[in-house]
Amino acid sequence: xxxxVQNVSKNFGGLQALLNISxxxxxxxxxxxxxxxGAGKTTLFNVINGVFPPSRGTILFRxxxxxxxxxxxxxxxxxxxxxxxxxxxxxxxxxxxVMVGACFGHKALGLHQARLVADEVLEFxxxxxxxxxxxxxxxxxxxxxxxxxxxxxxxxxxxxxDEVLAGLNPSEIAAMVETILQxxxxxxxxxxxxxxxxxxxxxxxxxxxxxxxxxIAEGTPEEIAHNPKVxxxxxGDPKLAQRLQEGNGYGDTRGE
Amino acid sequence: xxxxxxxxxxxxxxVILAIGLMPIVLKSDATREVVFTVLLSVALASxxxxxxxxxxxVSFGHIVFFGLGGYVGLYALNVVGLPLWMAIxxxxxxxxxxxxxxxxxxxxxxxxxxxxxxxxxxxxMRAFVINFPAFGGAIGISLNxxxxxxxxxxxxxxxxxYYLMVAFTLLAVALSYAIKxxxxxxxxIAIRENEDAAEVMGVVTPNAKTWAYVLSAIIPGMxxxxxxxxxxxxxxxxxxxxxxxxxxxxMVMLGGFGTVxxxxxxxxxYQRLRGILxxxxxxxxxxxxxxxxxxxxxxxxxPSGAVGWLRHRFPKLRQVLP
Numbered sequence: 220x221x222x223x224v225q226n227v228s229k230n231f232g233g234l235q236a237l238l239n240i241s242x243x244x245x246x247x248x249x250x251x252x253x254x255x256x257g258a259g260k261t262t263l264f265n266v267i268n269g270v271f272p273p274s275r276g277t278i279l280f281r282x283x284x285x286x287x288x289x290x291x292x293x294x295x296x297x298x299x300x301x302x303x304x305x306x307x308x309x310x311x312x313x314x315x316x317v318m319v320g321a322c323f324g325h326k327a328l329g330l331h332q333a334r335l336v337a338d339e340v341l342e343f344x345x346x347x348x349x350x351x352x353x354x355x356x357x358x359x360x361x362x363x364x365x366x367x368x369x370x371x372x373x374x375x376x377x378x379x380x381d382e383v384l385a386g387l388n389p390s391e392i393a394a395m396v397e398t399i400l401q402x403x404x405x406x407x408x409x410x411x412x413x414x415x416x417x418x419x420x421x422x423x424x425x426x427x428x429x430x431x432x433x434x435i436a437e438g439t440p441e442e443i444a445h446n447p448k449v450x451x452x453x454x455g456d457p458k459l460a461q462r463l464q465e466g467n468g469y470g471d472t473r474g475e
Numbered sequence: 476x477x478x479x480x481x482x483x484x485x486x487x488x489x490v491i492l493a494i495g496l497m498p499i500v501l502k503s504d505a506t507r508e509v510v511f512t513v514l515l516s517v518a519l520a521s522x523x524x525x526x527x528x529x530x531x532x533v534s535f536g537h538i539v540f541f542g543l544g545g546y547v548g549l550y551a552l553n554v555v556g557l558p559l560w561m562a563i564x565x566x567x568x569x570x571x572x573x574x575x576x577x578x579x580x581x582x583x584x585x586x587x588x589x590x591x592x593x594x595x596x597x598x599x600m601r602a603f604v605i606n607f608p609a610f611g612g613a614i615g616i617s618l619n620x621x622x623x624x625x626x627x628x629x630x631x632x633x634x635x636x637y638y639l640m641v642a643f644t645l646l647a648v649a650l651s652y653a654i655k656x657x658x659x660x661x662x663x664i665a666i667r668e669n670e671d672a673a674e675v676m677g678v679v680t681p682n683a684k685t686w687a688y689v690l691s692a693i694i695p696g697m698x699x700x701x702x703x704x705x706x707x708x709x710x711x712x713x714x715x716x717x718x719x720x721x722x723x724x725x726m727v728m729l730g731g732f733g734t735v736x737x738x739x740x741x742x743x744x745y746q747r748l749r750g751i752l753x754x755x756x757x758x759x760x761x762x763x764x765x766x767x768x769x770x771x772x773x774x775x776x777x778p779s780g781a782v783g784w785l786r787h788r789f790p791k792l793r794q795v796l797p
Contacts, residue, residue: 268675270671270674270675289674290674290675290677291674291675291676291677291678291679291680294674294675294676294677295677299675299676300675302672302675306669306671306672306675307668307669307672308664308665308668308669308672308673309668309669310664310667310668310733311664311665311668315661315664318661319661319662319665319673319676319678320676320677322658322661322662323662323665323673323676323677323678323679324676324677325677327677329658330657330658330661333658369676373676373677
C-alpha cells in the first residue's frame with residue numbers, strides 16, 4: 220500500500236469537515252474522489268499532504284507514519300499535489316516554476332539537473348513553447364498544466380490532483396485525461412478530485428464518495444454509479460420522483 | 476557556474492569598483508566621504524534586498540544589525556583590544572546571530588506582522604543598549620584615539636576603512652547575485668511569490684527564511700563596525716535610528732526590489748537626491764518628507780522599481796540585467 224488513511228477526522232472549531240475517513244491505496248492505481256461541493260474533498264487533500272494536521276486518525280505513506288508532518292516534509296518523501304485554485308509563482312518563468320518542484324521536491328535535484336527535468340516535463344505537458352514566459356501570462360488551462368508540471372517535476376510516488384479538469388473545454392479535457400493515464404503508466408499513483416463525471420468514471424480504478432465530510436461509498440466506477448446513496452447525495456432523494464408520480468410525495472418533502 | 480558568465484553582474488561590479496577607485500585616483504578627501512556614503516548605502520540596500528526583495532519579507536528595522544555591529548565592533552576594539560579585522564568579524568557574527576534568533580522567533584509571522592515586529596526589535600535594542608553599562612549606556616562608546624595609531628594614524632585609518640568599504644560593497648553585491656542565482660535563492664523567490672505553494676513543493680520555508688534573514692544581516696553588521704570605527708564614537712540614538720531603515724527601503728524600492736542591480740541604482744540615486752536636497756536651503760529640513768513622498772510615488776506608479784520596470788518593459792533585458 221502506498222497510502223493508508225486510518226480513521227481520519229478533521230474539525231475546524233465546531234465544523235466537522237471530515238469524519239472517520241479510512242481507505243488504503245495500492246500502488247499504480249488511480250483513485251477518484253468525488254462528492255458535492257463542500258463535501259470535504261480538498262480538506263482531505265490538505266490533511267493528507269500536511270497543510271492541516273488531522274484532528275484524529277493516522278496517515279501512512281509508504282508504510283511510514285506522516286501524520287502531523289509539514290507539507291515540505293511530505294513533499295520531500297515523494298508526494299506532490301496540484302491546487303484547485305492555481306498558485307503559480309507569477310513573477311518566475313514557467314520553466315523556473317517547474318524547476319522549483321524539481322529542486323525542492325522528492326528528488327531534490329541541483330539547478331542544472333532541475334532545468335533538464337523541467338524541460339522534459341514541459342515538453343510532456345505541451346508547455347515547452349511557453350517555458351520562458353512568466354507564469355502570470357498563462358491562461359487558466361495552461362496554469363492548470365503548470366500546476367501538474369511542477370508536481371511531476373519532483374518525480375513523486377503519489378500525485379494528488381485537485382480538479383485539474385475544471386474549467387477546461389471538452390478537447391482540453393480529453394487531452395488532460397490522456398496525460399493522466401500516461402502519468403499512471405510511468406508508475407505514479409494518483410488520487411484525483413474531480414467533478415467531470417465521465418472523465419473520473421473512465422480513468423479511476425476505484426472511487427470514494429464524500430458527502431458532508433463522511434465517506435458514503437467506495438467501489439469501482441460501476442458500483443458507484445448505481446449506488447443509491449451516491450445518487451441521493453448528488454440529486455437529492457432518489458425515491459422522490461417515484462413518490463411524486465404516486466401523487467403523495469409533494470406534501471412530504473415540503474414538510475421536511 | 477554558468478551564472479557568472481552573465482555580463483550584467485560583471486558590469487555592475489566593475490562600475491562599483493570604478494566609482495570606488497575615483498577618490499583614490501583624485502586623492503580627494505571630500506570625494507572619498509561622498510563615495511563612502513554611497514557605497515555604504517549600496518552595501519546595506521543590497522543586503523536588505525535579500526530578505527525584502529528575494530524573500531518578500533519587509534524588514535522595517537534593518538538598521539538594528541548595522542547598529543549592533545557597530546556596538547560590538549567598537550566594544551571589541553576599545554575594551555577587548557581586538558584588531559580591526561576581528562572586530563569586523565565579531566560585528567558580522569553578532570548581527571548574524573541576532574538575525575538567526577529573531578528568525579526562529581518572528582519569521583513565522585507573515586506580511587505586516589513581521590514588518591511591525593522588526594520595528595519593535597529596533598526599539599527594543601535601543602532600550603537595551605541604553606541600559607547596558609558595558610556599551611556605555613546612554614553615552615555610548617568613544618573610540619580611544621590610540622587605536623588609530625595602530626593603523627598608521629587617523630588619516631591612514633580613514634583610507635583603510637574606505638578600502639574596506641569598497642571591498643565589502645563588492646562582496647555584498649556578489650553575495651546578492653550568488654544567492655539570486657542559486658537553488659537557495661530560487662526557494663526564496665518561490666516563498667515571495669506564494670509561500671503556501673512553496674511549502675507544498677518542498678521548500679523548507681522556516682529554514683530558508685531564517686537563513687535569508689541571517690545572510691541579509693551579516694554584511695550590515697560588518698559595515699557597521701567600519702562606519703563607527705571611522706566615526707570614532709557610537710551612541711544609542713544614532714545607531715538605531717528608524718529613519719535610516721526607511722531610507723534603505725526607499726532605495727531598494729526605487730531601484731527595483733528583487734533585482735541585483737536595483738538596490739545599487741536605488742542607493743546611488745537616493746544618495747544623490749539626498750545630497751541635492753541637503754544643500755538646497757529651502758528643502759534641507761524636509762529631506763525625509765521627500766523620501767516619504769518618493770516611496771509613495773514608487774509604490775503607486777512603479778511598484779517594481781526602475782530596474783523592475785525596465786525588465787517588464789523590455790523582457791529581453793531579463794537575461795542581461797540580473
